[in-house]
Amino acid sequence: MxxxxxxxxxxxxxxxxxxxxxxxxxxxxxxxxxxxxxxxxxxxxxxxxxxxxxxxxxxxxxxxxxxxxxxxxxxxxxxxxxxxRQSERKASYRNYAEQLIENGFAYYAFDTPEELEQMRNTLKTEENPSPQYDGNVRMNMKNSLSLPADEVTRLLKENTRHVIRIKMPANETISFTDMIHGEVSFESSLVDDKVLLKADGMPTYHLAVVVDDYLMKITHAFRGEEWLSSAPVHILLWKYLFGLDQMPQWAHLPxxxxxxxxxxxxxxxxxxxxxxxxxxxxxxxxxxxxxxxxxxxxxxxxxxxxxxxxxxxxxxxxxxxxxxxxxxxxxxxxxxxxxxxxxEKAKWYNQEWIKKLPATVYKSRVKEIFEAKDLFINDDAHFTKVLDLVKDRCTLLPDFYDQASYFFKAPSQWDTDAVKPKWNESKTDFFNEFCSQLEKIESWKLENIEISFKELAAEKNIKPGELQLPMRIMLVGGKFGPAVFEIAAMIGKTETIQRIKKALSIFNA
RNA sequence: GCCGCGUUGGUCAAGGGGUUAAGACGCCUCCCUUUCACGGAGGAAUCACGGGUUCGAAUCCCGUACGUGGUACCA
The missing domain is CATH 3.40.50.620 (HUPs)
Structure with missing residues (x-):
């Protein structure tokens, strides 16, 4: 290679x-x-x-x-x-098409769209629902192969609208090696005389790819498999125009x-x-x-x-x-x-990449999502920290809003159903006292908050586990998010206390 | 219809004459965690069908079925 x-x-x-x-x-x-x-x-x-x-x-x-x-x-x-842009290369294609005619590989066709339709309609049968313009019919159509030479000259001189078609050979096996499919072959008699140059002077895809791939020195041509059926036309064009040894290697993608x-x-x-x-x-x-x-x-x-x-x-x-x-x-x-x-699998890839990449990579996009929901961020470093904290829970970027907005905005709704059944006075009492304890914390750190919480729970003889869920609902509004104390540490002392007090009033209403 | 290309769990797929037929997504169970995730351990589920060739076929050959593309003066 x-x-x-x-x-x-x-x-x-x-x-x-x-x-x-x-x-x-x-x-x-x-x-x-x-x-x-x-x-x-x-x-x-x-x-x-x-x-x-x-x-x-x-x-x-x-x-x-x-x-x-x-x-x-x-x-x-x-x-x-x-x-x-091919439209800007228009001038170059006609010469190649005419060169093909000179060498007997193509011809002028003067059939109007109506005539083509008529041909297809009359030839159409149940077995053959879409008749082709091919070796079987071309001599019955209006083209430079079927018409007398002087007639063709006249039509051309009069600027009659015409196209140029490739003349598919009668019985030839056209084959090539595809980098993915291996050897692929076609019978030339089964391929139609494709239009190469349209009446407006523009090339069709078939002529244009070949000419441009040649002129642009393309060495490998990868394209969708929908092109495989027309590959024989392209192969022939390469053979007639530039030589098979110049042709790029093909790969037709599934x-x-x-x-x-x-x-x-x-x-x-x-x-x-x-x-x-x-x-x-x-x-x-x-x-x-x-x-x-x-x-x-x-x-x-x-x-x-x-x-x-x-x-x-x-x-x-x-x-x-x-x-x-x-x-x-x-x-x-x-x-x-x-x-x-x-x-589903696509989402999994996204989730993996969100986890893998540092939040700094996509933070600006998440910020836009927040802003679209009227949540404005002013501390970028803090924002990044929050995103890194919650990214394990996000599969698509908009998920960050649900998973992180409560770090910047107190909840306005609470999943009270999750707390109410087990809510009682002693818990209200606990949280009231917990607020006073929190006030006294000088170094607002995860460990200190957690110690204070557990000590008070032990003192009140309540299982800390039974208090953690209510606390979570108080801080974030629902049953989600990272560790509660981590959240408390992140949102700060005043905010934590405020949220607890606010929620208390709701729970006891 | 004709022509081309394809076909391993629901999906993406490894493997290309002898394997207990990898792995991933999704699903289910359990562990971790008194949240949700992440992570960890398990589980259910597959060689389209029919003929050959062969001691032996998911693997090679031939049919059939199914899917998909083309069958335009669209790309």
């Missing part, structure tokens, strides 16, 4: 949100490039103006940035092989599936999990599709869970940082079969 000049590319069309499968395709490209000291290129495939969506390109770059996968070359950082079949935006709404990397709002319908970021995922976790959805290094390791992935990734170990996305 040529390690020195590996060049891979991610080639999205700017038509909407970036979903799981897309991010994983980027990731595998990125990992492969970094592992081999190569370049990771992003090329925007915007050859279909009808599907162009405002803002979609910027959105893609935002997602890549959030994930920590910055391209070496892209429309934003042009390298030596620009431009990096699909990521949803709970019931293929993963769709709908699944997200239906099962309550994100499918896009980041929030995406459809410009036309104004419909918002939630992203992993906004759901409260850490990019480290998102990358990790995507990496192992269809790949593993053969060991028992489950948690990988980006650097470890770069070190250990190998395209050959990518699975052949599609994998069903499991949100």
């Amino acid at each position: 040529l390690e020195t000049n590996v060049r891979v590319r991610f080639a999205p069309s700017p038509t909407g949100g970036l979903h799981l499968g897309g991010v994983r395709t980027v990731l595998y490209n990125y990992l492969f490039a970094k592992k081999h000291g190569g370049k990771f290129i992003v090329r925007i495939e915007d050859t279909d103006q009808t599907r162009f969506v405002e803002g979609a390109e910027q959105y893609i770059f935002d997602c890549l940035k959030w994930c920590g996968m910055e391209p070496d070359e892209s429309p934003l950082h042009e390298g030596m092989y620009g431009p990096y 699909l990521i599936l949803g709970p019931s079949g293929k993963l769709s935006k709908r699944d997200g709404a239906k099962y309550g999990f994100p499918v896009f990397a980041m929030n995406w709002t459809d410009g036309k319908t104004n419909e918002l599709t939630e992203g992993f970021k906004e759901k409260g995922f850490l990019p480290e976790a998102f990358i990790n869970l995507l990496a192992v959805l269809g790949w593993n290094d053969g060991s028992e390791q489950e948690l990988f940082s980006m650097d470890e992935l770069i070190e250990k990734f190998s395209i050959e170990r990518v699975h052949k079969g599609g994998a069903k996305f499991d949100f």
Whole structure:
């Protein structure tokens, strides 16, 4: 393998949100490039103006940035092989298409959309619901193969709308070696004469990938498995245009599936999990599709869970940082079969990464969540301490609000059902006296509070355990959170006493 | 319909002729903790089916079923 000049590319069309499968395709490209000291290129495939969506390109770059996968070359950082948007390379494609015609590998086709539809309708049968424009029908259509030469010249001269189609050979077995699937082969007679250049002069994907991969010196082409069926067209184009020896090595990545079949935006709404990397709002319908970021995922976790959805290094390791992935990734170990996305497991990865990373890494994001709920933080160091204290209990970033807001704000509701059944006067008495004891503590530390609490409990002959739960409810409002004395130590003397007194009045009301 | 690709517990998966068929998520039980988690110890649950080949098949071959992608002047 040529390690020195590996060049891979991610080639999205700017038509909407970036979903799981897309991010994983980027990731595998990125990992492969970094592992081999190569370049990771992003090329925007915007050859279909009808599907162009405002803002979609910027959105893609935002997602890549959030994930920590910055391209070496892209429309934003042009390298030596620009431009990096296919719409801006329009001029270069036609020559290649015409070169194919000259060599007998392609032809002009003048059929109108209506004529194409008519052909499909008349040829359609139950056994063949979607007839192709292929070797069987092309001589009955309007193209430079079926029409007399002078007629073709005339049509061309009159600027008749036309496309250029590849002429699939009659009986040829087209095969290639996929880095994941191994040897894959197709019969040329079963593949249709795909359009290469559209009537508006734009190339289709088929022509554009081949030409651009060549021009951009792409060495390895990784893409979703949905492309496997059209691979024979690409192989042929490489053979006709640049030579098979120049062709990149292909890898067709397995699909990521949803709970019931293929993963769709709908699944997200239906099962309550994100499918896009980041929030995406459809410009036309104004419909918002939630992203992993906004759901409260850490990019480290998102990358990790995507990496192992269809790949593993053969060991028992489950948690990988980006650097470890770069070190250990190998395209050959990518699975052949599609994998069903499991949100429960995805959450587990996030929880693991929250535990693993120091709170300083994600503190600003948690702070934003707090602020969105009108809880403002002024002491950052203290905030970090609190987050580190409660992070074992959080799976998604918004969980921090439930797990930590009471450190900054006294509870306004109390789980009285948890205390009332066993509440009595002697306990009221205890807590009243405990408050006076607390007043006397000079060094407000966890141990001192706990000692004071236990000594008083012994004196009053009450089991400390029976008092801890009420105390917890007093301080946090519910049955959750870290050790009570830890909480008391954290919120301070005055606040602790205030909360106990307030709760006492509620419990005894 | 045709073509391509796939198929190890519910999910992600290791293993690729001889294994008690790893591990993880989820689920259940117990321990820790008089909160909730974390952590720890256990448990239930699997080689899609049918034929071959072989002393021996989850592993190799062939069928079938199922899933998935393509079958556009979309990518």
